[in-house]
Amino acid sequence: MPELRKDPIIGRWVIIATERAKRPDQFGGQAEEGPAEKPCPFCEGKESETPKEIYSIRPKNTPKNGPGWELRVVSSVAPLLMVEGDLDRQGQGLYDLMNGVGAHEVVIETNQHIGNMADLSDEQISKVITCYIDRIVDLEKDQRLKYVLVFKNHGWIAGGGRIKHSRSQLIATPVNPKRVKEELAGAHQYFQYHERCIFCDLIKQELESKDRLILEIDGFLAITPFATRFPFEVWILPKKHSCDFTALDPSMRLDLGRVIKKVLMKLKKGLNDPPYNYILHTAPFRRAKEGYWKTIDQDYHWHIEIMPRLTRVAGFEWGTGFYICPLTPEAAAKFLREVEV
Amino acid sequence: MSELRRDPVGGRWVIVDTDHPSKPEDFEHEPHGWRGGVCPFCYGNESLTPTEIDSFRDPNTAPNTSGWQVRVVPNKFPALQIEGDLDRRGIGIYDMSNGIGAHEILVETPYHHKDLSDLLNEEVEKILTMCCRRSADLVKDKRFKYIMIFKNFGPAAGASLEHPHTQIIALPLIPKNPMEEIKGAQNYFEYRERCVFCDIIRQELQEKKRIIFENKHFLSFCPSVSRFPFEIWIMPKKHQSYFYNMPPDEIPGLAVILKDTVTRVKKVFANPAYNFMVHSSPANTDTVLESYHWHIEFMPKLTRVAGFEWGTGFYIVPTPPELAATYLRA
Numbered sequence: 103m104p105e106l107r108k109d110p111i112i113g114r115w116v117i118i119a120t121e122r123a124k125r126p127d128q129f130g131g132q133a134e135e136g137p138a139e140k141p142c143p144f145c146e147g148k149e150s151e152t153p154k155e156i157y158s159i160r161p162k163n164t165p166k167n168g169p170g171w172e173l174r175v176v177s178s179v180a181p182l183l184m185v186e187g188d189l190d191r192q193g194q195g196l197y198d199l200m201n202g203v204g205a206h207e208v209v210i211e212t213n214q215h216i217g218n219m220a221d222l223s224d225e226q227i228s229k230v231i232t233c234y235i236d237r238i239v240d241l242e243k244d245q246r247l248k249y250v251l252v253f254k255n256h257g258w259i260a261g262g263g264r265i266k267h268s269r270s271q272l273i274a275t276p277v278n279p280k281r282v283k284e285e286l287a288g289a290h291q292y293f294q295y296h297e298r299c300i301f302c303d304l305i306k307q308e309l310e311s312k313d314r315l316i317l318e319i320d321g322f323l324a325i326t327p328f329a330t331r332f333p334f335e336v337w338i339l340p341k342k343h344s345c346d347f348t349a350l351d352p353s354m355r356l357d358l359g360r361v362i363k364k365v366l367m368k369l370k371k372g373l374n375d376p377p378y379n380y381i382l383h384t385a386p387f388r389r390a391k392e393g394y395w396k397t398i399d400q401d402y403h404w405h406i407e408i409m410p411r412l413t414r415v416a417g418f419e420w421g422t423g424f425y426i427c428p429l430t431p432e433a434a435a436k437f438l439r440e441v442e443v
Numbered sequence: 444m445s446e447l448r449r450d451p452v453g454g455r456w457v458i459v460d461t462d463h464p465s466k467p468e469d470f471e472h473e474p475h476g477w478r479g480g481v482c483p484f485c486y487g488n489e490s491l492t493p494t495e496i497d498s499f500r501d502p503n504t505a506p507n508t509s510g511w512q513v514r515v516v517p518n519k520f521p522a523l524q525i526e527g528d529l530d531r532r533g534i535g536i537y538d539m540s541n542g543i544g545a546h547e548i549l550v551e552t553p554y555h556h557k558d559l560s561d562l563l564n565e566e567v568e569k570i571l572t573m574c575c576r577r578s579a580d581l582v583k584d585k586r587f588k589y590i591m592i593f594k595n596f597g598p599a600a601g602a603s604l605e606h607p608h609t610q611i612i613a614l615p616l617i618p619k620n621p622m623e624e625i626k627g628a629q630n631y632f633e634y635r636e637r638c639v640f641c642d643i644i645r646q647e648l649q650e651k652k653r654i655i656f657e658n659k660h661f662l663s664f665c666p667s668v669s670r671f672p673f674e675i676w677i678m679p680k681k682h683q684s685y686f687y688n689m690p691p692d693e694i695p696g697l698a699v700i701l702k703d704t705v706t707r708v709k710k711v712f713a714n715p716a717y718n719f720m721v722h723s724s725p726a727n728t729d730t731v732l733e734s735y736h737w738h739i740e741f742m743p744k745l746t747r748v749a750g751f752e753w754g755t756g757f758y759i760v761p762t763p764p765e766l767a768a769t770y771l772r773a
Contacts, residue, residue, distance in 0.1 A: 103524060103527060103541050103542060104521075104522060104523055104524055104541070104542025105539055105540070105541065105542050106539060106540045106541070106542050106615075106616075107537065107538070107539045108537070108538040108539065110536045110537055110538070113619075114619055115616065115618065115619070117522050117523060117542055118542070119520075119521075119522045119523075119542070137471060180463065182445055182458050182460065182759055183445065183458065184444060184445075187444055195646045195650075196451045196639070196642055196643060196646055196667075197448060197449065197451060197646075197667050197668065198448070198449040198451070199446055199447060199448045199449065200446070200447045201444045201445075201446065201447070202444055202445030202446055202447055202458055202459075203444075249755075251750075251751060251754045251755050253749075253750030253751055253753075253754050254750055255749040255750050259747065260747070260749060260750070261746075261747040261748070261749025261750065262749075271750070271751070273751055273755075275755070275757065276447070277447065277456050279456070279754075279755030279756055279757045280454070280455050280456070280755065280756035280757065281753075281754065281755050281756035281757075282754075282755060282756075284756070300536065303535075303536050304536060307535040307536055307537075311535075328537045329537070379749055379750035379753055380750065381750050381753055381754030382754075383754065407753075407754075409753060414598070414599070414600070414601035415601065415748065416593075416595040416600060416601020416602070416718060417593030417594055417595045417600070417601065417610070417718035417719065417720050418522075418591060418593055418610070418612060418720075420593075420620075420718060420720065420740075420742070421591055421593050421618075421620065421621075421720030421721075421722065421740070422589075422591055422614070422618035422619065422620050422621065423618055423619035423620035423621075423623075424614070424618040424619065424620075426522045
């Protein structure tokens with residue numbers, strides 16, 4: 103019998119379609135080849151081919167926009183949102199619009215031509231984490247901005263384009279995005295009733311049942327969510343409550359790097375290097391606004407969502423917002439637990 | 444500078460790239476890589492599908508044999524199952540229930556290679572009539588709260604079989620996206636006592652910038668707040684809340700505009716994958732008939748939804764709908 107499961111945070115239902123279920127090992131090896139690879143502008147020595155450096159981790163004696171760096175952030179070649187200009191909010195009849203003010207940056211995670219973050223070292227991933235934090239903190243200074251989404255598109259199917267050099271992106275928006283608002287509202291509602299963080303409750307339940315637990319290392323755990331949208335969707339959460347990713351203690355960054363690497367390696371090895379997206383959900387910039395964000399420190403909990411792209415989102419999902427997942431998260435977790443990395 | 448636009452119904456913001464708009468030739472084309480093999484939807488293979496639910500067929504032909512024009516069968520791999528109880532239950536903080544519902548496949552034509560644009564108007568009318576007839580039958584089951592009719596064409600759009608087909612899913616609850624639309628429309632109605640969709644039609648007809656085609660009863664246009672490049676909405680001009688209760692004499696007009704939409708998209712893009720879905724009012728619930736207006740959302744599959752869209756629910760539209768409409772009108 104197929105099951106309907108509800109995400110406890112935002113209330114989204116999913117169908118766990120047991121009738122069309124495949125075995126976990128039937129999902130891998132389908133990776134589709136996209137169009138031919140493009141020459142890489144992100145390798146060391148090609149600095150002049152990117153827009154100017156916004157941030158870098160490099161030895162003091164190396165010049166900006168020159169070689170010698172370990173990690174670089176540049177603005178996107180085709181930025182969707184731009185820092186210059188005014189929002190200029192206006193209405194046109196029924197429609198509201200404003201200028202696309204914001205920021206769109208690319209984090210080049212390594213100076214080597216490595217395609218998958220899974221192949222970076224724990225230390226290098228921890229530098230990527232430090233970079234995310236530094237960039238978010240810097241963007242917060244711009245009063246027009248409300249949220250920064252950190253995300254990664256790996257592989258052609260996941261929107262990774264034709265350049266195979268491991269990188270992530272940051273987009274800062276002048277409005278709080280819908281998905282983020284839903285999560286915040288769901289967590290807030292739960293807190294008002296229970297006076298507990300819903301994510302902390304979820305972590306407790308997952309650690310007790312262990313059905314969906316992939317790994318637990320140091321201060322973090324990786325699980326497949328109960329109401330999973332995609333086969334092998336993985337969430338990484340800090341065990342200790344914190345709403346704000348930028349508050350992550352420097353001593354924890356290497357641990358998080360290790361967890362991310364382990365999870366990505368398991369996906370790569372177990373599912374034959376699948377395309378994937380990941381996103382970081384953290385608290386928005388807490389600008390002074392009456393009656394808002396009073397309990398966000400207590401009710402929200404940052405986390406990372408990783409979505410391998412093994413199934414296609416089709417008309418049903420677009421039309422309903424209802425996802426059909428052909429694999430139970432319990433089977434996915436068991437499979438990933440058993441992949442040795 | 445790009446533009447942020449807010450959808451007046453659901454309140455969703457999208458980013459429209461008005462600065463460097465993508466032209467049709469800028470989208471990387473993904474060829475349809477079909478697997479081939481025996482097709483369960485072709486004439487002579489009727490025994491390969493589950494037992495027929497309904498069909499339009501030649502007189503003197505028996506169900507589950509050839510001679511049909513449109514044929515509806517249960518999905519062999521249903522996402523939901525028709526027998527049983529919902530049996531809602533909780534496990535700690537989690538809620539769940541059994542996957543009760545119906546999942547039917549409407550085979551649109553006996554011809555394996557004919558898409559909607561290749562069919563005669565009368566053939567498209569039969570498909571639409573059958574969609575209405577199946578919906579009306581399914582809502583008799585009081586467990587069902589929402590009927591979703593949609594089509595996936597091409598592997599990139601999620602179709603696993605090549606033979607053109609539409610799917611009908613009956614759900615035991617109102618899903619999230621239609622619910623948001625319904626609530627948004629209700630809020631708008633409470634404040635203004637007008638249907639937001641009727642207002643959209645009025646504004647689109649006035650501005651004319653995004654209109655593609657219209658006939659007596661229907662209008663097709665690129666919505667101001669599209670989520671996807673070349674997204675097209677088809678709407679009845681007169682306020683109607685239920686797709687499947689549409690007056691039968693309006694079906695020919697809908698067939699013409701739906702076929703026109705597919706034909707125009709195929710003129711701009713060579714054999715694109717696409718999805719469309721019918722958004723209608725929920726069934727078996729107290730709905731506000733005055734505030735919701737059924738429509739079809741049609742999207743060619745040109746871009747890949749990636750991390751940003753998943754993480755934010757914010758969509759990036761590389762081609763402004765005004766520009767898309769000029770290509771589609773040409």
